Amino acid sequence: MQLSTKGRYAVMAMTELAGQEADRAVTLAAIAERQQISRPYLEQLFARLRRQGLVKSVRGPGGGYRLSRPAGEMSVAEVVTAVDEPLRATRCKGEGPGCMSGGARCLTHDLWVETGKQIHDYLAGISLADVLAGRLRPGEGTIQ
Numbered sequence: 001m002q003l004s005t006k007g008r009y010a011v012m013a014m015t016e017l018a019g020q021e022a023d024r025a026v027t028l029a030a031i032a033e034r035q036q037i038s039r040p041y042l043e044q045l046f047a048r049l050r051r052q053g054l055v056k057s058v059r060g061p062g063g064g065y066r067l068s069r070p071a072g073e074m075s076v077a078e079v080v081t082a083v084d085e086p087l088r089a090t091r092c093k094g095e096g097p098g099c100m101s102g103g104a105r106c107l108t109h110d111l112w113v114e115t116g117k118q119i120h121d122y123l124a125g126i127s128l129a130d131v132l133a134g135r136l137r138p139g140e141g142t143i144q
Contacts, residue, residue: 007085009037010045011131014079017055018071018128025057025064045083052082067128076131077123 012035020026028046032039046065049055054074055065067074100106126136 003080004085005041006045006083007080009035009041010049010079010083010085011076011128013037013042013045014049014054014067014074015128015131017065017067018074018132020066022066022070025062025066027064030064048083049079052078054079054082071128071132072130074128075124076126076128077120079128080123 013031016031016035017026028039028042031037032042046055046057050057050065053068056068057063057065099109130136
């Protein structure tokens with residue numbers, strides 16, 4: 001399973017915001033430059049993030065975006081799902097019980113369902129603050 005650019009870029013941009021002072025708004029142009037992501041693409045992502053309540057927009061001079069709550073209270077899974085990125089490893093689209101013709105399950109269906117759950121649980125256990133601090137494995141310090 002590979003996370004699309006939509007999910008990866010949303011996490012990169014939100015981590016950038018998490019690294020800023022809580023009361024300071026950051027422009028999309030600044031995030032785009034620092035993270036090397038196109039500004040129009042960020043505009044699309046931030047529209048979704050705002051609708052999901054993960055960021056607040058600030059208008060006027062000194063405007064931009066900031067996190068809607070502390071980085072330690074916002075999981076990577078929330079960010080990824082906010083931009084409509086599914087966290088599943090099956091090829092099933094959810095219309096039936098399985099991914100094969102006629103709705104049958106492939107032999108490895110349960111393996112991939114569980115893999116998707118594990119990925120979601122892992123990302124749900126990591127906050128943006130953890131990403132900033134390099135704490136990506138429970139019970140361990142920074143990753144080398």
